[in-house]
Each structure stands twice: as C-alpha cells, then as structure tokens.
Amino acid sequence: MDVEAARSERESVSPRRPAGPAGCSTRGSSRARAGLAVALVGSNGICSGCRVTLTPQRFNEVRQSSQILVCENCGRFLYYQP
Numbered sequence: 067m068d069v070e071a072a073r074s075e076r077e078s079v080s081p082r083r084p085a086g087p088a089g090c091s092t093r094g095s096s097r098a099r100a101g102l103a104v105a106l107v108g109s110n111g112i113c114s115g116c117r118v119t120l121t122p123q124r125f126n127e128v129r130q131s132s133q134i135l136v137c138e139n140c141g142r143f144l145y146y147q148p
Contacts, residue, residue, distance in 0.1 A: 105142040116140035 105115030111125040112118070118139040120128065128135055128146045135144045 103142055105137060105140070105144055107144050107146045109148075113137045113140065113142070113144065115142040120144075 102115065105113050107113055107120060107125065107128050111120045111122070113120060115137060116139045118137070120137075124135065124138070127133070128144045131146065136142065137144055
C-alpha cells in the first residue's frame with residue numbers, strides 16, 4: 067500500500083472515530099517525544115516526560131485516576147503509581 071492510499075483511507079475513517087480517549091490517539095502521538103505518549107507522575111507531582119511540576123489540582127486528579135488526563139506542557143497521557 068502506498069502512502070497516498072493509506073492517507074486517503076485514514077481520512078475516510080477519521081470522522082468516524084469516537085470522541086474521548088480513542089479519538090485522542092492522533093493528538094497524543096503527534097505531541098509525544100522520543101516515541102513515548104505516556105508519562106508517569108511521581109509522588110512529587112512532576113511529569114516524567116517534560117519534568118514540569120503539575121498544579122496541586124491536576125496532581126490530585128491524576129492520583130484519583132477518574133479520567134484520562136494529558137500534561138498541559140508536553141501533551142503526554144499521565145498516570146500515577148503509588
């Protein structure tokens with residue numbers, strides 16, 4: 067399959083993608099650095115992807131894991147492990 071055929075197929079499928087986490091794949095992968103689209107948030111509240119300290123509110127949201135959150139600085143998906 068050549069590049070143009072793949073692009074046209076992607077464009078035809080793209081509008082049908084669901085909103086939410088599944089629809090975020092393009093944004094997450096395009097802003098990821100070094101091939102990593104996910105970053106660990108340490109107990110100190112720092113994103114391991116870009117080394118920026120999260121706001122206390124954002125850190126609490128990541129710790130609760132009630133929804134998928136993205137780092138406002140680097141665009142990586144955030145997760146927390148106690």
